[in-house]
Amino acid sequence: xxxxxxxxxxxxxxxxxxxxxxxxxxxxxxxxxxxxxxxxxxxxxxxxxxxxxxxxxxxxxxxxxxxxxxxxxxxxxxxxxxxxxxxxxxxxxxxxxxxxxxxxxxxxxxxxxxxxxxxxxxxxxx
Amino acid sequence: xxxxxxxxxxxxxxxxxxxxxxxxxxxxxxxxxxxxxxxxxxxxxxxxxxxxxxxxxxxxxxxxxxxxxxxxxxxxxxxxxxxxxxxxxxxxxxxxxxxxxxxxxx
Numbered sequence: 166x167x168x169x170x171x172x173x174x175x176x177x178x179x180x181x182x183x184x185x186x187x188x189x190x191x192x193x194x195x196x197x198x199x200x201x202x203x204x205x206x207x208x209x210x211x212x213x214x215x216x217x218x219x220x221x222x223x224x225x226x227x228x229x230x231x232x233x234x235x236x237x238x239x240x241x242x243x244x245x246x247x248x249x250x251x252x253x254x255x256x257x258x259x260x261x262x263x264x265x266x267x268x269x270x271x272x273x274x275x276x277x278x279x280x281x282x283x284x285x286x287x288x289x290x291x
Numbered sequence: 292x293x294x295x296x297x298x299x300x301x302x303x304x305x306x307x308x309x310x311x312x313x314x315x316x317x318x319x320x321x322x323x324x325x326x327x328x329x330x331x332x333x334x335x336x337x338x339x340x341x342x343x344x345x346x347x348x349x350x351x352x353x354x355x356x357x358x359x360x361x362x363x364x365x366x367x368x369x370x371x372x373x374x375x376x377x378x379x380x381x382x383x384x385x386x387x388x389x390x391x392x393x394x395x396x397x
Contacts (some may be wrong), residue, residue, distance in 0.1 A: 204334075204386075211388060211389075211391040212326075212328075212334065212377055212388045212391070213388070214386035214387070214388060225384050225385065228292070261334070266339075272321075273322070274322065275381070277324040277336060277339045277340075277379060278326075278334070281334055281335070283333055
């Protein structure tokens with residue numbers, strides 16, 4: 166059964182870099198037609214997509230976060246990671262990792278998150 | 292940037308039909324999906340590619356998408372369906388979420 170589990174520090178200081186890892190079990194991260202990525206949710210607010218990456222290295226990022234975000238994939242460990250630099254209190258959120266299913270073209274292109282991790286809370290505070 | 296607009300809240304009586312809308316420019320030209328999120332839990336995919344239900348999602352959940360509006364319909368709504376619902380689409384190499392709708396069953 167496919168499972169995703171986030172891990173990383175729950176507290177990060179302002180201006181530091183937030184680093185999280187998602188460990189995938191039950192399926193190879195090198196499976197075709199799936200990207201692996203991150204979504205966050207500030208307290209009491211909606212979902213915000215951060216970005217994702219294919220096992221080969223192809224990636225998509227939220228334009229509003231792109232300058233601060235790095236996503237990487239480690240196929241040997243079946244993990245993928247998120248780094249968010251220069252964090253502020255506005256980056257305080259629950260961070261989810263998720264598998265992104267994608268395929269098709271034109272009108273029939275699809276891209277959605279079919280399996281999510283349980284989420285990890287990250288607080289930015291000194 | 293592309294925007295998806297949802298009503299902040301929708302109320303429905305148990306057993307009735309709930310409809311949650313998601314509006315965006317020419318949204319009918321894109322595939323839309325829907326997530327359900329209960330308090331303290333991760334989102335769960337309930338509809339993908341406009342109308343398809345993942346395995347394990349009850350038949351009372353259905354979706355449609357045409358013109359500028361996608362709709363999530365819950366027939367015979369149950370109290371367990373009370374949750375936040377988010378629509379999502381893909382535009383210009385970016386995942387876009389709607390702001391979410393809180394469904395209250397009372």
